[in-house]
Amino acid sequence: MRHVIFSLLFFATSAFSLAPGNVAPGFKLTGTDGASYDLKEALKTNQAAVVLFVATKCPYSNAYNERYNALAADLKKLGKKVAFFAINSNDTEPMDEVKKHAGEHKFSFPVLKDEKHAIADAYKAEKTPEAYLIGADGKIFYHGRIDDDTQGKKITRKDLWVALDEHLGGKKVAVAETKAFGCSIKRK
Amino acid sequence: MRANLFIAFAAACLIAGPAVAAKKPKKSLAAPKDPAGGYLLPKEIDKLKQDKCAFFHVWATWCTICMDEMPDLIKVLKGIKDVKPVIIDVSSISVQDSFSKRWMQQLRPGFPTYLKPDVKDEEYLNAIDKNFSGTLPYSAVFKKGKLLKSWTGQVDLKTLNAEFQTLCAK
Numbered sequence: 166m167r168h169v170i171f172s173l174l175f176f177a178t179s180a181f182s183l184a185p186g187n188v189a190p191g192f193k194l195t196g197t198d199g200a201s202y203d204l205k206e207a208l209k210t211n212q213a214a215v216v217l218f219v220a221t222k223c224p225y226s227n228a229y230n231e232r233y234n235a236l237a238a239d240l241k242k243l244g245k246k247v248a249f250f251a252i253n254s255n256d257t258e259p260m261d262e263v264k265k266h267a268g269e270h271k272f273s274f275p276v277l278k279d280e281k282h283a284i285a286d287a288y289k290a291e292k293t294p295e296a297y298l299i300g301a302d303g304k305i306f307y308h309g310r311i312d313d314d315t316q317g318k319k320i321t322r323k324d325l326w327v328a329l330d331e332h333l334g335g336k337k338v339a340v341a342e343t344k345a346f347g348c349s350i351k352r353k
Numbered sequence: 354m355r356a357n358l359f360i361a362f363a364a365a366c367l368i369a370g371p372a373v374a375a376k377k378p379k380k381s382l383a384a385p386k387d388p389a390g391g392y393l394l395p396k397e398i399d400k401l402k403q404d405k406c407a408f409f410h411v412w413a414t415w416c417t418i419c420m421d422e423m424p425d426l427i428k429v430l431k432g433i434k435d436v437k438p439v440i441i442d443v444s445s446i447s448v449q450d451s452f453s454k455r456w457m458q459q460l461r462p463g464f465p466t467y468l469k470p471d472v473k474d475e476e477y478l479n480a481i482d483k484n485f486s487g488t489l490p491y492s493a494v495f496k497k498g499k500l501l502k503s504w505t506g507q508v509d510l511k512t513l514n515a516e517f518q519t520l521c522a523k
Contacts, residue, residue, distance in 0.1 A: 182486070224415040291488040291505075313473055316445060321473075345474040346443055346487040348415060349505070 182289045185306055185341040189216070189299040190287035194252065196275030197264045207248035208301050212333060214248040215240065215325070217311075218285060219276065220293040221258045221266035223348035228315050229294050230270040236311070237274045239326070245333050251276045254285035255293075256353040285350050292347030296325050298332065306332050309343030393441060393467035395480035402495040404437040406521035409481060409493040410508070413444040414453050416489040418507050427462045429510045436517050438462075443469040443477070443489070494520050 183189070193203040207214055217233065220226040233251065240247045253263045253276050260278045267276050279285055288297065298307035307328035314320045328338045393401075401407055410426065412419035430438045440462070442453050449468050457466050469477055478485045482503055485491055493503035494517065501520045 181484075291486055310474075313475065315474070343475060344478050344485075344487050346413065346478070346489065349418070349488045 182291055182295065182308060183297070183305055185304075185308055185338070187305050188303050189214075189297060189305050190284065192252075192277075192279075192284045192287070194250075194277035194279060194284065195260075196277045197260070197267045197272075198275040200275065202250060202275070202277055204248075204250065204299070205303070207250075208299065208303060211246040211248040212301055213245075213306075213329060214250060214299045215329070216288075216297040216299060217249075217251045218288075218290045218293050218295040218350065219251045219253055220255050220348060220350075221253065221262050222255075223293045225315055225345075225347045226293040228317065229311055230272075232311060232317065234271065234273050236325070237272075243333075247329065247333075249274050252279050252284060253277070254279040254282040254290065255351040256282060257351040282350060282352050285352075290350060292349055294347060298325065298328055300332060306338050307341050310345035313343075313345075315345065391465075391468065392470035393439075394470060395472060395476050398480045399498065401437065401439045402500075403498045405496060406435060406517060407437045407439055407495040408517065409439045409441070409491075409495065411441045411443055411481065411485075411489060411491040413442060413489055414448050414456075415444065419490045422490070422507055422510075424460055425510055426508055427460050429513055431463050433514050433517060436521070438464050438466075440466040441469060441481075442466065446471055496521055496523075 189204065191203070191205045193201060196202055204214060204216070215236070219229075219233065237249050240249055251272070251274055258266075263276050263278055284290075290297075294311060296307070296309060296311055297305050300306050307325060309324060311325045312320045312323045324340060324343045328341065331338045402409075408430070412423060414420060427440075430436070430440075442449060442457070444453050454468070474487060478487055481491075482493055482500060484503065485493075486505075488505045490507070491503070491505050492508055494501045501523075502516075
């Protein structure tokens with residue numbers, strides 16, 4: 166029995182994140198600007214939503230800070246309504262730190278604080294950065310990375326953008342799930 | 354007095370020098386093999402999985418758990434026989450060069466350790482395990498190319514050897 170318990174602890178495999186096709190869990194979170202943000206409400210007036218799990222200390226997430234801003238700016242220029250949510254679920258990164266980090270990197274978007282990682286758990290999000298694209302029907306149509314080069318020097322495919330473009334164009338998303346290394350979401 | 358000492362020292366060197374040079378250096382005195390096994394290409398990963406019991410462990414410097422557990426993990430792995438450790442550092446090349454290669458040498462694993470080359474993450478993740486999401490630390494046990502178990506998170510060092518015996522003996 167003891168051996169079985171040890172085995173379970175030792176080989177606790179990660180639960181897979183919610184895959185495309187699943188209904189995205191709703192959330193209502195407070196942002197670094199003090200406002201409240203509701204996914205379901207946003208989807209009533211937007212054609213899609215970007216949900217990004219981010220961090221303040223993770224080098225992989227921080228490598229994307231400028232690209233987060235560029236993505237938010239590009240979404241505004243798109244001419245189609247797409248909501249953008251950046252969520253910090255790390256228990257080790259309190260709201261004050263998230264606010265400071267957002268200010269230092271001049272984020273043009275609020276970062277929502279996911280207290281006690283409830284939303285990360287609902288999405289089974291594992292790491293930062295980790296992106297989900299959600300359609301107006303509330304279903305996930307893309308899950309994975311933002312692009313295929315963390316360092317940003319050899320990007321050959323902007324996976325998130327391609328998936329969004331295909332979805333908004335009424336096409337089937339060709340690559341709906343991608344992978345990359347990332348920092349684990351810190352759950353106490 | 355000082356001149357006498359110098360003469361005695363020079364004479365000793367002349368006598369001992371050729372004798373020392375003629376001796377073969379003892380193996381134990383040879384420079385330690387670079388523990389960094391070097392860049393492990395995706396196509397080479399499969400060969401390492403073919404061992405009768407291969408323990409893959411993927412880490413990076415930005416992973417706090419990885420850094421905390423690595424010294425103890427290496428100590429434990431050094432004491433385990435019949436298991437091939439395949440420890441892969443997936444930090445960026447610049448971090449590998451500036452820190453992790455040196456750090457790994459200081460830990461003196463006694464077995465080769467590996468570095469992720471500058472290849473796309475997804476190609477690398479899939480070469481290790483198609484179900485590997487990229488969250489670190491990641492560990493897996495392979496036997497003759499077959500994945501027996503995999504997990505993310507800290508390694509339970511107390512049960513590691515017992516688990517290898519149970520899994521690889523099957």
